[in-house]
Amino acid sequence: MTRIKSAVEDTLPDGVFWVVRSIYGVVSPNKETSIVVPHDGLWLVVDIKGGEYLTPSPKRASWPELVDGKIFDKYTLEGFAEVEPNDIVFDIGAFVGGFSRPAAKNCKHVVCIEPDPKNKKALEYNLNEGNEEIVRSVAWKDETDIELQLGHDPTDHSVLSADDGGTGRSIEVKARTIDDLAAERGIDTIDFLKIDAEGAEPEVLSGIEETEVKKIAVDCSFEREGEATFEEIEQILQQRGFATRRSGEVLFGRLKPESTAD
Known part of the structure; x- marks a missing residue:
């Protein structure tokens, strides 16, 4: 199931993925641990535990490791x-x-x-x-x-x-x-x-x-x-x-x- 989810994510442009993720964050706020916004051609991740960092993609592989x-x-x-x-x-x-x-x-x-x-x-x-x-x-x-x-x-x-x-x-x-x-x-x-x-x-x-x-x-x-x-x-x-x-x-x-x- 995880591989299927990852394959679907790969087919989505970053902007589309970000919109989908943002909607998901509104619908299921308790499951999200960070806020992602466009920034200078890349993506700024603001973690709710504290800290922020820039990433080239809003997709799954690009964020939690910098904070945790x-x-x-x-x-x-x-x-x-x-x-x-x-x-x-x-x-x-x-x-x-x-x-x-x-x-x-x-x-x-x-x-x-x-x-x-x-x-x-x-x-x-x-x-x-x-x-x-x-x-x-x-x-x-x-x-x-x-x-x-x-x-x-x-x-x-x-x-x-x-x-x-x-x-x-x-x-x-x-x-x-x-x-x-x-x-x-x-x-x-x-x-x-x-x-x-x-x-x-x-x-x-x-x-x-x-x-x-x-x-x-x-x-x-x-x-x-x-x-x-x-x-x-x-x-x-x-x-x-x-x-x-x-x-x-x-x-x-x-x-x-x-x-x-x-």
Whole structure:
């Protein structure tokens, strides 16, 4: 039933969906936890519990995680891979800040990599700790121009194929390696690296040869042409000296004390 509901939502233009949702909110006010209004070409979500944030779409996948902290919790593992006060954090696939916003409250500096211009615009609005940096780019195995395939859901854009089947549209984006992104900022060690690359996680890791990474969280779910990347990512991490643990869709790694970057 949930899949049917999601498929129907995907077929509705954002404006139509917003009208339907607004009517539903009037009819069933006790079931709604936020108010959504158009704002500067995007959508402003005001949560009744407090807080607001900007999102590229009013649909289901774009809102609760910024307020309830579930995305941050998804990418941290207590006692093994946590964001700490002096950490330099890289957020690959930052979307609208579900991970970056709470991370910024707990770390020294966070670099957010997000290729989609609407998502980046929302990200700029949502991050306000003053220790964030946003780069519009794809993290990749080398530096090149690459096509970003656009999904119906803005969380599903991918350099492979969009997870939801896609809209048939794409935009050209500059692809960079994490090594280059770190080096140009004078960073030789990333304390915490979060990766959600919609199936392109192996290519992202291929772009790390010089930079030391101490803790890592990689979304390995079924997004690489319908396949998961757990085995491949775990092999890469273990070869690089990481102890690994899995929780849900995420593979965590922590560099062993005796290991150094290759």
